[in-house]
Amino acid sequence: MSAENKEMVVHFYDQLFSHGNLEVIDKFVGPTYTNHNPQGVDGPEGLKRFITYFKGANPELHHTRYRILADGDLVLLHTRSVAAPGATPHVVVDVFRVEEGRIVEHWDVIQPVPDTTVGGHDLFSTLSAPAENGPDPLVSTSESKRIVTRLFHEIAVDRDPSAFERYAVDPFYEHNPQHADGVAAAKELFTGLFATHPEVTLDVKRVIAEGDYVAVHHHLKLNPDDPGFSCIEFFRVRDGRIVEHWDAVQPVPAASANDNTMF
Template sequence: MSPTTRARSALVAVLASTALLGAAAMPAAAVPPTASADHAGYDSLARLGYQKAVAVRVLKGVFEQGDTNVVDRYVRPGYIQHNPFAPDGAEALKNLGVGFHQQFPDAEYDVKRVIAEGNLVVVHSNMVTTPGTRGAAVFDIFRFQGGKIAEHWDVSQNVPETSANGNDMFSTESWPRTRQPGPAWLTASSRKLVTEAFDEIVVRKNLSAIDRYFGPEYHQHNPFAVDGVEGAKAGLGAYLEAFPEVAFSRKRVIAEGDLVVVHSHALTAPGERGTAFMDLFRVRNGKVVEHWDVIQDVPETSANDNTMF
């Protein structure tokens, strides 16, 4: 976790002003088959692979190419939007994509990881609207229904110029250094470990539990926290000292293999709007060994009637 909630970036301000949702992309080769009712009968791995490909294809088509046909093909008309700067509905998504592509014709979306469990897909990416800039770190969550995207949540944060730990916000430092999730048989144990660790350490604020759940070679990608178990204790300790009334509410957990995403809402004081968090943890040999996150303040107003959660 970040020691403090950082100010929103100029890039996020651009997204707000143009009413755009955060996005990510994969290489153009990742083109899924046509959605149909037959997907309900797919075996689990095929279904997850299909959903991953669809999520990335829609984001790439809409926000890199301004292609509205992918929305007609893969997004349900009643698409539910939780990005506070974008309205509900597939037609609104098409309009936003066209406007985005006109304003940022050279935008690039560098997908780092795609994680899927059940009907949910998480895309972790580096969103760059202007080539040569650092861009933003983005997590997108998509919910599928009947082979099409039905709902979307996201959290975005500017990539700062420097990092307290020397790691960027996207690389893999733990071994093996791959961005792909581990084997499916690890999913249940990884989900259980991370859920327990999050609830004990973050929700119940028991910092002593870090030693029980974290591995000795803990790699940190939050740019404002240092590496290692001691760095995690110091960073979270400083956050709790600065905001002693903070209350975290865990909203959803998505796991695949050794990767687990936790989407949560933090209120640093009663009555405030709070902050949206998405934390990604890697589990190896029964311990958390790596952490990435993206943090965004909940704005005062929203273009839709939904919360960010």
């Protein structure tokens, strides 16, 4: 059902955010819809109220999709969103859970796009060969997922930054605006993070993979009292090694319009 879920979610998203068509909510959103956006509320009627407000406030909203992944009952959209001409663009990553043809749950991470980046790359394009934003159906999804989950386990649980040497390969393209390219730079980043924040945790909530792309949604906390950050990271796996990385990071707010958490 992954392909059908992907087609439905893309249609739903375009109709909702490009055209403000509320009828798709009646057609595709389940009555138990749970929203993890900290400003959102649950249920189809709550979603209608939000879209009515949001489209009214942003009539010139434009979005460009870069990646769509479907894995089981989950569909992920990686989007560049601009509220109006000249406004600051945002990275928006939406994850939808589909049950019997209806969207029943939603998570997202939203991050403003900075003017400059350390590596000189934008936050969306694909630089590794072949330069395709969509998943490669010839690449094993299960193998890509295995490689990325092993990297995360060895980083988050074993706290071993040398894992990048085993699972990634140069040229390793980095799209996080604050970090440099290369396996050595990634290893140095986590070495410094563990030294500066010895209580840091990365709690993986869900992994979504299709072909050569793997997305990991996790809760990053610098210490036990830190509300932390909701992070969705993308990895591209080619020939058994990770070659490229993108992410979106959003601080977890102190207060929320719902009790669902961002996770």
